[in-house]
Amino acid sequence: MRGIFPHRQSAHCESGVTANLLTHHGLPLSEAMTFGIGSGLFFAYLPFIRVNHLPLTTFRIAPGGIFNRVTKRLGIGVESRTFRSEPQGMAELDRLLAAGIAVGAQTGVFWLPYFPPALRFHFNAHNLVVFGKAGDDYRISDPVLGEPVLCPAADLERARFAKGALAPRGRIYHLARVPANIDLASPIREAIREVCRVMVRIPVPLFGVRGIRLLAGQVEKWPARLGDRKSILYLGNVIRMQEEIGTGGGGFRFIYAAFLQEAAGLLGNGQLADLSGRMTAVGDRWRDFAVAGARHCKGRPGEHDDFADLARILRDCADLEDALFRDLSKQA
Amino acid sequence: MRKTEVPQDAALFDGQKEVCYAIDESGRYVLAESAGWEPANLANIQAWEAIEAEVSAIRARVAAGELSPLAWHMARRQMDARLLAGYVGLFAWQVRRHMKPGPFNRLSPVRVQRYATLFKITPEALKACPGPEQPVPPGPGDAR
Known part of the structure; x- marks a missing residue:
């Protein structure tokens, strides 16, 4: 399995990562099905919360909600953690990758070198899958892209430890137990x-x-x-x-x-x-x-x-x- | 949205495509590639123009000696004092102080280096007064 990941381009990062991780673990779900089971749809207008001085409007539930709901509803065991220090967070990622595990990560998009420049804002609730390492670069399946990409370690570290609202604090997660028979x-x-x-x-x-x-x-x-x-x-x-x-x-x-x-x-x-x-x-x-x-x-x-x-x-x-x-x- | 109506207005994705959901001839949902959509492009460009306007206002104030170059480096990376403080391990009030020319010029080399490292530029570039030819968004530029 090492170095191989069923990358599928998706419309939305969180449902895409969740669907791809599930597929990787032998449970082929479409992105739309994942989004639906994660109850991703929502609307909220919160004028007293400002993002760049503009009132917060959202069409989806809070970040992390899709992944959490899907794994809970399907009875999937998840391991997730955040880190106090960058070296610790990168070491743990390397350890999981060495064990052949595909790892989901929450990142900011501002520091991701492969992200289209016009979309590089300080948005910290992006999700991607790290599935391998080649020298000093990580193999990344970013669901908004057509193909997997390589990302230098230093850049991924910055993205994982981006600061500001919704700071990811290096959060990584992976599926630990996937039941054999799942009723949808x-x-x-x-x-x-x-x-x-x-x-x-x-x-x-x-x-x-x-x-x-x-x-x-x-x-x-x-x-x-x-x-x-x-x-x-x-x-x-x-x-x-x-x-x-x-x-x-x-x-x-x-x-x-x-x-x-x-x-x-x-x-x-x-x-x-x-x-x-x-x-x-x-x-x-x-x-x-x-x-x-x-x-x-x-x-x-x-x-x-x-x-x-x-x-x-x-x-x-x-x-x-x-x-x-x-x-x-x-x-x- | 029908598959035949999926917009292809390229502008934002650097030549790449996004996928969106559309219905095909038989009424079934499929994933369709889109190069972008004009209204979304317009809203994005408008957001960058707002940033650009702020950056050039700050550049003028730096040139007038009201603010330190740090203020300009922050603004073109869409950072405010609180966000930058988080990155360099300082308090926001300290960063706000460093946005003034006097305290900025008295910064220790260690602090200067810390800002420069974060911005991926040299200490000299951090202190340099920005000229109008400097790149502005779209694109943080230095993140490449």
Whole structure:
């Protein structure tokens, strides 16, 4: 096994790493299925948390959540640890690699030399798999890339010990025990129930469809409250969280639709296939929002692109998702 | 999103492609390669422009003697005092002090070296007053 890893390019880093590690251990799961069983879909708008002075908007659950939920729901034993010092963290990685173990690692993206420069921000919840060492370079399966890459040890060390929000502190993890027979049906149902719960049942206006409606209300007020320049920055930030690499498009709505479709086949439930189609329609609506928003950012708004119209698209998304998740919860 | 509609607007990925989810002719979900999408590209470029604007404002203040070159080196790496402090093992207030020309010029060679090592530049480059021809984002540049 040493030096070989079933690298598959993925839309999202965490579900990609999890799916590839499971496949490596003899449990071939698709990325979409992993994302679904990890209940990866979410929405939250948290204006009091700032990232680079911009309000936090997220379309997915907190980092680490997908991996944790998938391994727990499938009964997979995991070993995970963080480190106080860099040499310790690198030594432990080398020890695991020498034992032929493929190791998942949380890293920042800023210091990764192979990462496209335009995407190198101080984002610390990236995931990749280290599966070998060649001289002073590590063999890395980074799920957002088409092929495995080599990364110099010094750069990987910096990336693993990046500082700032969500600092990884060298976190590495691997699968220790994978049961021989795994039934996917009940983990799928449990995972669907959880997504429905967080999307429509949290009685706080920040999360789920309530969060989308809150964002819609705020978007309308941005021009008056923030002025043109800042409104556009805020708007651009929402579009980035929705569409930048790692989302699979449409703020994870398409990858979740792919999961529902696969689940429909596995469980023999035609209703889920219909719901997958509706999920796709929601993703398309989110894409409409990005298109209209981007026209605005470019300073060339179309006829129906003022902030009230953007809010209208968001309310549309909220209404569609509200009905969708209520129907979906009846299928799980 | 249909597979035939998967956008191919290259800009951000350095010639590489990302994958996204789209439905094929028979309505089944497949992974499709995308070179990028215009609205996402635009939002990304806008984010870099905001960084660039901040960097050039700081460069002007460095040239005017209000800030030390350290402030510019930080800004073009999207770092604030707290983040840089974490990297060099100092307190944020210490880094903030070093962003002023006086305390910066009195820095010990050891401290200068520590900043320079983090930025992968020479101590001389750390102290040099940045010219307008210096690279700015996209791309931290020195991380290569």
